Amino acid sequence: MTQIADKPREEVLKLYGNRLRLRICGLYREGEQLLMVRHRGIGPTNTFWCPPGGGAQFGEAAPAALIREFMEETGLEVEIGDMLFVNEFMQPPLHALELFFAVNATGGVLQQGIDPEMSIDGQIIEDVRLMSFAEIKSYPPEEVHALFRYCNSLDDVFQLRGYLP
Template identity: 65%
Template sequence: MDIAREEVKRLYGNRLRLRVCGLCLIDGKLLMVRHRGIGPTDTFWCPPGGGPQFGETAYEALIREFHEETGLDIEVGELQFVNEFMQDPLHAMELFFDVRIIGGQLRQGFDPEMAADHQIITEVRLLTFDEIKRYPESEVHRMFQQCRSMEDVFHLKGYLKQ
């Protein structure tokens, strides 16, 4: 097992986590973060987000996580849908919100829980829907399996069934 997978398992594995995630559309492209250490090919693209800390609201956590991962400052909008992410050893309840950029500068961010030489964020990029769909299903968040267009992403509602 490589170091990234070991770190992911150590920090997030074998327990239920809450995650907050932001759907940020810019010029028809969705802001996505590429992680290593997750999935069978060591590439996993998903919208920016992460786990709230004790005493932190979901909105506060999403603002912090978005800034850490992308360098951007956001305003959190409506809750869009809930996804239950289950990919051994990970299990998370994910709350997806619309977000709007209000400042900052786009950059590849970091995960402060991980050492500098063990970071799992490998890229932050705006992707078209076609670019997202070109990746194998195992390399992108499963919400895209339920969508045929970028518009569909922003019409997902309720609890996404497995």
Template identity: 60%
Template sequence: MNPLHNEVLTKFGNQLRVRVCGLCRQQDQLLMVRHRGLSETNTFWSPPGGGVRFGETSAQALIREFSEETGLVIDVGELLFVNEFIAPPLHAVELFFRVTITGGKQQLGTDPELEADNQLIDEMKFMSFEEIKHYLPQEVHSIFQQCQSLNDLFRLRGYLN
């Protein structure tokens, strides 16, 4: 088994996680981060975000996660939708918020739960919807199967799975 994949399963598997994710749009592009090690073979593109810590609000968690992953400072806007991700042994309830950049410097960050030489995030960039949809469904977050455009993504509401 891939060592990073094994570490991901050990740290995040077999538990229910609450995650926050930020949809950060600039013109016709969305900020995305690419993770490796979430499966044996694939990398995975997703909006920035991560787990909520005990005693932390969702907004505080999203501000922290954005800073850790992207170097950016954000304002957290409205809650757009909730997505439930179940792919045993991973299970997460994900809260998706609209976010706006207010400062910081865009730079590839780290995941403090993992060792420095075994990081999940290996790329970050703004991507057009067409570029996102160019990837195979298993290579991008499942929310992109729920919409046909970037505008559609920001119109999603309610509970998705």
């Protein structure tokens, strides 16, 4: 049982650990809710909620990477809006520079997707859903993306600009 539970964490560390990674992330809002993805294998409690996103591939422009990541993780087709801010995610051995964009859905069906870089038994996406700001903030700080520490409302999320340390 422990071996299966550790598989996602092992794959995360193997694929992304001890190197700098560029991630492209999207903020998708529906009314007073934000689309969030729950990952396992990340953080001290093995639960980590964050907006959809992932790594750009060599030769892939940031907007194209985000369109691909949204389809893989959420089933949604999106158009990319303004670039809002940059976050530096540092939870050793993970380190990523994250570019956050506003996105609008243009099609598709919201569903829990997959991470194609992970094996079938090492999948890290556990849930994909729209969440209110209060629901996001109800989780312990180590279980949600650090960007929410800078915000007191969902509107604040979309006002973030520049570099978040």
